[in-house]
Amino acid sequence: MTLTATRPTSPPASAANAIRVCVVDDAVVVRGMVTRWVNEEDGIELVGSYRNGQVAVEKAPQDKPHVIVLDIEMPEMDGLTALPLLLKACPGVKIVMASTLTRRNAEISLKALSLGAADYVPKPETNSGVSTSSDFRRELIEKIRALGAAAAGRPQARVPFSTPPSAKPGAAAARPATAAPSPGLAPAGGAGEPIKHRSFSRIRPTALVIGSSTGGPPALAKLLGTLSSDIWKRMPVLITQHMPATFTAILAEHLTRAARIPAAEAENGEPIVPGRIYVAPGGKHMIVAGTRAAPKIRLTDDAPVHFCKPAVDPLFQSAATVWNSAxxxxxxxxxxxxxxNGSVSIADAGGTILAQDKESSVVWGMPGAVAQSGASAALMTVEEIGRKINSLAMGALA
Structure with missing residues (x-):
């Protein structure tokens, strides 16, 4: 069996418990289209539609939204100016920045994330593109559901997890004798059931692979900023963040400043060496090829995984094959x-998986699925993960 990405279904919700949404965009066509999409969804209700940031700041507090979809480029008051005002006026609201895929808008979107926006969604360049883009609609609605549930303090829809067989391509075939014994792969998905963790690897790690999505860029910057200088002498860092092209190049520039070592979009065929951060470029999957002694980057144009390209699973599964318990x-x-799935591959190979805890996550989807799989050794805050990486890299046994 494989982990199947299916759209969670939600029971019809009354106006009293629906996820409340506002859209802020100067384009009438966009506002009308998003309004129709939201109103066609069970459990979601549009409560406000505004033509610019100034109107949103004035009216949104009365509408009490859980989620605001905020355009960047608008007259009178743009999205970046309105962002902090909306966060102050609507405590607990989750804001999704919407922008076309330009370098300028990518910079603004990443800055917005650092200022408190929960996520972003790439918008087609034309109004006609908005109306015909199924990907834009799917991504926007999925983010509204996930962030709205978090804002309302409700359980988030969980995609069912099933452990992939060890024979699956890219997955490790067996746990090596050097690895600590595993407590098993019983899922920890039931309410009130304790999460079953794996033991930490007994091998000092020689490579660090990271996966992230909603809320990821600020978390990545914080995590890399906590790592000691000794880390970079000992291991490379490979990152898959769900982002489109253009955005990943800007992300790499931001991570260079946070980590104080070079970070760049990975290039096909380049060697993987300590002291560098490799970021999967938007629109490509990044996998580890070569041998443990001479690993290298391979970029593929394979189909999206879980609707994502780049995706985390191909990176983690290939890393498990090349580096095993290290x-x-x-x-x-x-x-x-x-x-x-990729985390199970790493754990089965004898490596260690750390997942962000629910309380500190913007959305506890990906780390929650890892916890449910039984692959994680621990659930931690970003700061705790950084300290644990420092410890493990220096040879400390958990």
């Missing part, structure tokens, strides 16, 4: 279940 994997905040 790989350390981290799954940070994000919606969906990408990374769970």
């Amino acid at each position: 790989v350390l994997g981290v799954v940070l905040t994000g919606m969906g279940c990408d990374g769970a």
Whole structure:
């Protein structure tokens, strides 16, 4: 069996318990289209539609939204100016920035995330593109559901997890004798059931792989900023963040400043060496090829995994094949279940998986799926994960 990405179904909700949404965009066509999409969904209700940031700041507090979809480029008051005002006026609201795929808008979107926006969604360049893009509609509604549930303090829809067989391509075939014994793969998905963790690897890690999505860029910057200088001498860092092209190049620039070592979009065929951060480029899957002694990057144009490209599973599964018990994997905040199958592959190979805890995650989808799979050694805050990486990299046994 494989981990199947299916759209969670939600029972019809009354106006009293629906996820409340506002849309802020100067384009009438966009506002009308998003309004129709939201109103066609069970459990979601549009409560406000505004033509610019100024109107939103004035009216949104009365509408009490859980989620605001906020355009970047608008007259009178743009999205970046309105963002902090809306966060102050509507405590607890989750804001999704909407922008076309330009370098300028990518910069603004990442800045917005650092200022408190929960996520972003790439918008087609034309109004006609908005109306015909099924991908834009799917991604927007999925993010509204996930973030709205978090804002309302409700359980988030969980995609069912099933453990992949060891014969699956890219997965490790067996746990090596050097690895600590596993407590098993019983899922921890039931309410009130304790999460079953794996033991930490007894092998000092020589590579760090990280997967993240919603809320990931600020979490990545914080995590990399906590790592000691000794880390970079000992291991490379490979990151898959769910992002489109253009955005990943900007993300790499931001991570260079946070980590104080070079970070860049990975290039096909380049060697993987300590002291560098490799970011999966938008629109490509990044996998580890070569041998443990001479690993290298391979970029593929394979089909999306869990609707994502790049996806975390191909990176983690290939890392388990090449580095076995010497790989350390981290799954940070994000919606969906990408990374769970790959985490099982790393754990089965004898490596260690750390997942972000629910309380500190913007959305506990990806790390929650990892916890449900039984692959994680621990659930931690970003700061705790950083300290644990420092400890493990220096040879400390958990």
